[in-house]
Amino acid sequence: MFTAFVAASWAVGAPANAQEVQIAVTDPTFDAAVLRSSLEPLVSDNFRLEDQAEFLEQMAHATALSARGMGVDYASSPQRFVLGGSLGPALVGKGSSFGYGDGLLPQGGFAFQGALMAGLNLGAFADKDHPMRRFVLYGHGMAAGGGREPFTASAVNGGAHLQSQLLRVRDMGAAGWGGLALTTGFDHTAYNLTLEREAPIETDVATWMADGVYEVRAVTNSVPVELSTNMRAAFITVFGGGGVDILLTGAAESEINLLGDITDGNRTVGEALVTASDSTDITGVTPRGFGGLQLNIAMVKVYGQVNVAVGQGMGFHGGLRVAM
Numbered sequence: 001m002f003t004a005f006v007a008a009s010w011a012v013g014a015p016a017n018a019q020e021v022q023i024a025v026t027d028p029t030f031d032a033a034v035l036r037s038s039l040e041p042l043v044s045d046n047f048r049l050e051d052q053a054e055f056l057e058q059m060a061h062a063t064a065l066s067a068r069g070m071g072v073d074y075a076s077s078p079q080r081f082v083l084g085g086s087l088g089p090a091l092v093g094k095g096s097s098f099g100y101g102d103g104l105l106p107q108g109g110f111a112f113q114g115a116l117m118a119g120l121n122l123g124a125f126a127d128k129d130h131p132m133r134r135f136v137l138y139g140h141g142m143a144a145g146g147g148r149e150p151f152t153a154s155a156v157n158g159g160a161h162l163q164s165q166l167l168r169v170r171d172m173g174a175a176g177w178g179g180l181a182l183t184t185g186f187d188h189t190a191y192n193l194t195l196e197r198e199a200p201i202e203t204d205v206a207t208w209m210a211d212g213v214y215e216v217r218a219v220t221n222s223v224p225v226e227l228s229t230n231m232r233a234a235f236i237t238v239f240g241g242g243g244v245d246i247l248l249t250g251a252a253e254s255e256i257n258l259l260g261d262i263t264d265g266n267r268t269v270g271e272a273l274v275t276a277s278d279s280t281d282i283t284g285v286t287p288r289g290f291g292g293l294q295l296n297i298a299m300v301k302v303y304g305q306v307n308v309a310v311g312q313g314m315g316f317h318g319g320l321r322v323a324m
Contacts, residue, residue, distance in 0.1 A: 027269040038203035046104045052278045056252035058093040058109025063191040064220040066090035067157040070115035071140030074228045075239040075294040076323035077169045077178045080124040087114035088317025111191040114144040134165040150199045161185030178230035190219045209260040218252040240291030253279035
């Protein structure tokens with residue numbers, strides 16, 4: 001059988017971030033050059049082959065940003081306790097539809113997290129003027145799954161924070177001021193993106209059914225340091241603040257090994273193979289601002305928060321809390 005190979009690859013023994021695209025045309029009546037010119041750009045775009053290192057860096061930063069603030073209540077100024085849950089995404093880099101355009105993968109870094117949280121005022125059982133009333137200890141964490149076909153995603157986060165009131169809360173009945181709070185702690189976040197089924201890459205002349213391994217893994221550990229305040233009027237609380245995120249460790253890596261038939265209608269005209277791998281490490285200090293709105297229904301609080309990491313991206317999460 002006549003076989004024409006069209007390949008774009010590095011030599012054997014290339015570094016870990018080597019990428020390889022191979023197209024084998026098994027039908028002698030099919031134009032290999034036309035197939036290559038139509039299929040290779042789509043493969044590269046859909047699987048982020050040309051900018052894999054940049055994509056991994058964006059995914060790591062999005063993973064770090066995705067859970068920011070989920071484990072802390074900036075709006076309720078709890079004097080006894082707070083319990084709640086939240087979820088939301090983060091986007092770093094270019095993109096539309098908050099991360100996804102028409103391609104298989106996010107156009108920039110994208111991560112999604114959910115968290116359950118609890119907080120205890122360390123002076124909950126002391127007099128209201130006791131110094132320990134200034135401190136609230138928080139813990140949060142959750143593992144969740146989801147994704148967008150043909151990919152699935154898994155997310156894990158956890159952490160603990162201590163919030164200290166530098167300026168005391170002022171309660172004026174129907175209104176109030178949350179004073180000025182300093183919050184710091186530790187955040188661990190992880191996000192995995194995995195291909196679960198065949199992904200069709202369609203060109204004007206043929207379709208490649210990509211199947212096999214495509215996995216991106218990102219893990220970060222960081223320390224946020226924040227100043228925040230809030231204002232309450234009747235049932236509405238507005239809150240906001242800013243600070244820095246100290247990324248202690250951050251890493252992302254990919255593993256790609258895709259193989260599948262190329263078809264033209266009902267006939268198989270060849271096959272294609274894509275192999276690639278890459279990794280990146282990130283550290284540093286990133287300024288961040290945040291703000292949000294909370295609806296207060298007695299002890300029940302419904303809130304939304306936006307995080308903006310300077311020079312990187314943004315995230316959003318919302319949820320429900322019970323606070324006293």
